[in-house]
Amino acid sequence: MSDIDNKTSENIRASLNTKIFGKKILYFDTLESTNKLALAELETNNEAQNSSEGFVYITKIQTHGQGSYGNSWQSDSSLGLWSSIVVYSPYKHNPLTFVPAIAIACMLKDYGIESHLKWPNDVLVGNKKISGILCQAKQVEGSKFACVIGVGINVNHSIDNFSPELQNKAISMKMITGKEYNTLEIFKSYIEHFENVYLNSSNIIEEWKMRSKIIGSDITGKLNHESFEAKVLDITNDGYLKILRDGKIEILNSRTGFDIDTDYV
Numbered sequence: 137m138s139d140i141d142n143k144t145s146e147n148i149r150a151s152l153n154t155k156i157f158g159k160k161i162l163y164f165d166t167l168e169s170t171n172k173l174a175l176a177e178l179e180t181n182n183e184a185q186n187s188s189e190g191f192v193y194i195t196k197i198q199t200h201g202q203g204s205y206g207n208s209w210q211s212d213s214s215l216g217l218w219s220s221i222v223v224y225s226p227y228k229h230n231p232l233t234f235v236p237a238i239a240i241a242c243m244l245k246d247y248g249i250e251s252h253l254k255w256p257n258d259v260l261v262g263n264k265k266i267s268g269i270l271c272q273a274k275q276v277e278g279s280k281f282a283c284v285i286g287v288g289i290n291v292n293h294s295i296d297n298f299s300p301e302l303q304n305k306a307i308s309m310k311m312i313t314g315k316e317y318n319t320l321e322i323f324k325s326y327i328e329h330f331e332n333v334y335l336n337s338s339n340i341i342e343e344w345k346m347r348s349k350i351i352g353s354d355i356t357g358k359l360n361h362e363s364f365e366a367k368v369l370d371i372t373n374d375g376y377l378k379i380l381r382d383g384k385i386e387i388l389n390s391r392t393g394f395d396i397d398t399d400y401v
């Protein structure tokens with residue numbers, strides 16, 4: 137782990153128009169994982185334990201970026217935005233993961249990029265992933281939980297910056313517009329949208345649904361290495377996926393390890 141770059145942290149902090157999120161910025165050159173550090177600090181650091189809502193961890197490079205379902209997340213270069221925000225329970229929204237997904241879609245739109253949301257928490261352009269979200273909760277005191285919301289956004293990658301197995305699944309902002317971006321400006325736009333959605337959204341499920349193409353579509357699902365066809369009927373009020381499979385309605389929770397091919401788009 138490298139030291140905190142205090143000057144950059146302070147510059148980012150000073151540039152933000154937010155009240156809660158980003159009240160403290162910790163910016164690094166290299167970390168194993170921003171989620172890992174945020175979770176570790178919730179355990180060991182008194183300041184983080186007592187008042188870290190809104191703390192943000194950002195790094196140029198992650199050596200062990202974590203993805204969902206125990207996968208790794210390719211983030212060993214400074215081509216993307218790798219950051220984590222700490223949020224305390226009681227959370228204003230359920231599921232909390234819809235908040236960063238909507239915020240990322242709004243940020244991309246500000247840069248002229250139309251994206252859509254894939255259940256449970258991916259942001260796609262076409263059928264390729266531009267951003268992934270990893271939320272990890274930790275009990276902090278009594279019945280209070282803190283959730284670390286990690287987002288990875290592919291910003292300045294060219295196709296050959298992705299590993300061969302990702303090349304037909306991943307996309308970056310630069311691959312869409314041909315432009316290079318300052319990742320810290322991307323972060324500023326993302327976190328300002330995040331705070332706006334978190335504080336002001338009155339119906340997170342509807343806002344998520346508006347930005348998704350999945351409802352009504354025929355999907356190929358995968359569970360325990362087995363593939364099956366299904367139709368998506370709806371997203372429930374808890375953010376679960378309601379599908380029709382072999383004539384029967386099923387409600388799927390994202391923790392089951394169920395995954396969906398992106399080919400429905």
Ligand code: BTN
Nearest residue numbers: 169171202203204268269286288
């Ligand atoms: C996914 O698999 O789609 C989730 C990817 C989440 C990646 C981000 S990058 C910043 C934060 N730190 C991590 O180790 N992972 C998340």
